Amino acid sequence: MMYDIGLTVFNGLAWAMATFLVAAGLTLIFGILHILNFAHGGFFMIGAYVSYTVMLAFGAGLPLWVFMIGAMAAAVVVGLLGWAVDMFVFRRLRDVEDAYSLIATYALLLVCGGAVQLIWGLNYLSVMPPPSLNSVVFIGDVFMPTYTIFVILSGVVAYIGLELLINRTQIGQLIRVVAVDPWMARLLGLNVTRIYLVTVIFSFAMAGVAGALLMPNQSLSPELGGIFLLQAFGVVIVGGMGSIRGAFLAALLLGMIESFGTYLFPQYPGIFFLLALAVILLVKPSGIMGKEQTA
Amino acid sequence: MSNGINRRGVMKGMAAAGLAMPFVNVRTAMAQSGPITIGVVTPLSGPAQLIGTFVREGAEIAVEHVNANGGINGREVELSFRDSKANPNDASVAARELIGSGVNLQLGTISSAVALAMGPLLQSEGGVVITSGAGTEKLNHENYNPHVFRVGDSPxxxxxxxxxxxxxxxxxxxxxxxxxxxxxxxxxxxxxxxxxxxxxxxxxxxxxxxxxxxxxxxxxxxxxxxxxxxxxxxxxxxxxxxxxxxxxxxxxxxxxxxxxxxxxxxxxxxxxxxxxxxxxxxxxxxxxxxxHWYFEANKGNPLSDQLYSRYVERTGEKYPMGWAAEAHAAILAYKGAIEKADSTETTDVIAALKGLSFDSATGMRHIRAEDNQAIKNxxxxxxxxxxxxxxxxxxxxxxxxxxxxxxxxxxxxxxxxxxxx
The missing domain is CATH 3.40.50.2300 (Response regulator)
Incomplete structure (x- = not known):
């Protein structure tokens, strides 16, 4: 019994942190630019493919440092794509209705799928974790793959890093000011456009890193962009749109609900996340950390 | 009170019919002596696109083979592709559009949902489809439709x-x-x-x-x-x-x-x-x-060897999926049926497909007349x-x-x- 509960908690944490890694960039962009970026999954996918290419270039064996170089390469490439997207797409969306943002970012998602197809083809690809992350650790009777522990720790580190960045640094302070009132920030002489650009590049780089870190547990195909997108949106919405802390808590909550739901009712796979999403939004439509809307 | 028919209307109708006649005749003549066009409604985009590429390769290699060996009753075969997106709605639109342009013989369905949707549509529109691997057992059981054939494995x-x-x-x-x-x-x-x-x-x-x-x-x-x-x-x-x-x-x-x-x-x-x-x-x-087809298991079968070597030549890849052989088999089944019936009309082809035995990349296949399901290895x-x-x-x-x-x-x-x- 304790074994089952231990493994279920562990799997819930793995689900939560994998999803948070994807959701972090998504909620950051929404929090600052108020753009619901459907293309986030597409750039997550490109990050995974870039990292795959780097790892392929280094050949078999894949020590951990190659894996981390792959993640950094993914961050740089996808961050640069973020720069291009901000210059050519997001800037044009700032003063238009939300519906245009949704359509434009959905179109970007399709472009990502097409680009992946052209560059890497349609075939399924995969990479195993580096040997140092491809073992098992026992805690009591519960065995835990080291790569999954690595994913969980990556999620926690990403959360702590983001919290520190937003709350304890000067750039974080500027980002918060712009998020609250860009008009006033502009009046005070802040370069709001540049702060937006930095935010987008950083969010995209996070999508790239998430793709790279999660790649060894996923099949790569042009459909990868959609795999985590629904979960990530769920986490962002339940957490409260734009809240990093909310997304982290929501990921933990939904991960545990999904994991225990599957353990207790295996005949209904995959529905507990959706069920929890619906119930939480009925009870608290603004999400865990979201601000209530007032008329 | 007028019944809506007058001399001017009748004259207009006759003139329109007269203008249309040459085109009708040309199209009928072409249908009897020109190339035989077979429609391929298969996913060319979306999540199932990878499978669609195998279907496309298999069908094209089969057509190359058929045309290099004299076509069907001396007529060349050509393919007309449409994207089904593995979605019943898109596939229905594509199939109907093909039938509207005179392409009544179709293949390429790989999704069970699409294959099940095709039956009633093709029955009402007057077409026939050979699936290239749709896996539902309903196709030859409770949702059996005489216009849908499966030349591949049943589940x-x-x-x-x-x-x-x-x-x-x-x-x-x-x-x-x-x-x-x-x-x-x-x-x-x-x-x-x-x-x-x-x-x-x-x-x-x-x-x-x-x-x-x-x-x-x-x-x-x-x-x-x-x-x-x-x-x-x-x-x-x-x-x-x-x-x-x-x-x-x-x-x-x-x-x-x-x-x-x-x-x-x-x-x-x-x-x-x-x-x-x-x-x-x-x-x-x-x-x-x-x-569906493993090329090594069929080594020595000229159709299999040719399909494999042409696939590798065309794509540079060594591991074709069996979907290619199912599309290949569908073309060969149409060839057998059209030659047997000496016709490309839907009812004649359906009658000829039922009970047809034909050679394929996996050896001889026999289509059961009762449920349109092929018996294959x-x-x-x-x-x-x-x-x-x-x-x-x-x-x-x-x-x-x-x-x-x-x-x-x-x-x-x-x-x-x-x-x-």
Missing amino acids: VSRNAGLVRHIANSRPDIRKWGGIIPDHEYGRTTWKIFEATMRKAIPELTGEEAQIAEPILVPYGSGDYRNYIAQAMRQDVQGIYTSVYGGDAVTLYQQASPFGLFDKIDVLLDSANEFLVATAMKDQTPAHWSGF AELAFIEPSSSEPDGFAVTDYVSLEGEKVIEPARPGQMLDIDAL
Whole structure:
């Protein structure tokens, strides 16, 4: 019994942190630019493919440092794509209705799928974790793959890093000011456009890193962009749109609900996340950390 | 009161008819002596695009072969492609549009939902379709439609073939579990697996098969750890799975560090052919997979050898999926039927397809007149990781089982009788 509960908690944490890694960039962009970026999954996918290419270039064996170089390469490439997207797409969306943002970012998602197809083809690809992350650790009777522990720790580190960045640094302070009132920030002489650009590049780089870190547990195909997108949106919405802390808590909550739901009712796979999403939004439509809307 | 008909109206109608007549005549003449156009409605975009590319290659290679050998009754064959997106709505629009432009003979359906939608549509519009691998058993059972033919495996012959072979070769494995996608096809494959295994094991060993509850997994998930944990809890020697494509690769990747494949003796994969092995290479878990067509099992068959060599020449890839052979077979079936009927009219072709025997890349196939289902060999291969192989894996065993012995009795219009398997 304790074994089952231990493994279920562990799997819930793995689900939560994998999803948070994807959701972090998504909620950051929404929090600052108020753009619901459907293309986030597409750039997550490109990050995974870039990292795959780097790892392929280094050949078999894949020590951990190659894996981390792959993640950094993914961050740089996808961050640069973020720069291009901000210059050519997001800037044009700032003063238009939300519906245009949704359509434009959905179109970007399709472009990502097409680009992946052209560059890497349609075939399924995969990479195993580096040997140092491809073992098992026992805690009591519960065995835990080291790569999954690595994913969980990556999620926690990403959360702590983001919290520190937003709350304890000067750039974080500027980002918060712009998020609250860009008009006033502009009046005070802040370069709001540049702060937006930095935010987008950083969010995209996070999508790239998430793709790279999660790649060894996923099949790569042009459909990868959609795999985590629904979960990530769920986490962002339940957490409260734009809240990093909310997304982290929501990921933990939904991960545990999904994991225990599957353990207790295996005949209904995959529905507990959706069920929890619906119930939480009925009870608290603004999400865990979201601000209530007032008329 | 006017009845709406006057002299001016009649004259206009006659003039319009007169203007149209030459075109009608030309089109009819072309239909009788010009190239025969066959429509290929298959996914050319979207999640199933990869499968569509195999269908496209197989159909084009077959047409090359047919045209190089005199065409059909001396007429060239040409293909007209439409994107089904593996979606019944898009496929219906494409099929209707093709029929509207005179293309009544079609193939390329790979999705069960699309294949089921095609029957009533083609019946009302006057067309016929040969599926290139749609897997639902309903096609030749409760949703049987005379306008839809399947020249590939029925789900029964595929899965019963797998079970019969494993039960014969490893009768010591009596405890089975399953990891099944939670959709209609997944549940059907499990139903067939369970029924056949429950029958096969006692026949061979005199003991009961012990079959655990199947583990249902959602489609398109990024995280299978909870389901893998369920599988780890089961006391089983063999696992059967019909999880397909990228989902299967993700599942196998995530299951590997948990030691799931070390815990069991046999992994039985209903349909992935080389999809998993080409992705995972030397990390591929050893497994038996069902195949529409495995080229090595058909070496020496000129149609198979030609299909394989042309595929490799055209794509540069060494591992064609069996979907290519099913599209290839569909063209050869149309050739046989049109030559038999000496007509391309829908009713004549349907009549000729029923009971047709024709050669293909997997040898002779026979289309049962009762339910439009082909009887063909069930092929399966054992794929193992191999670090000495350049691709990281090797096929170390394969079998081709006689179709007649693994297919269910024809029962068009009635549900699959599991007890009769």
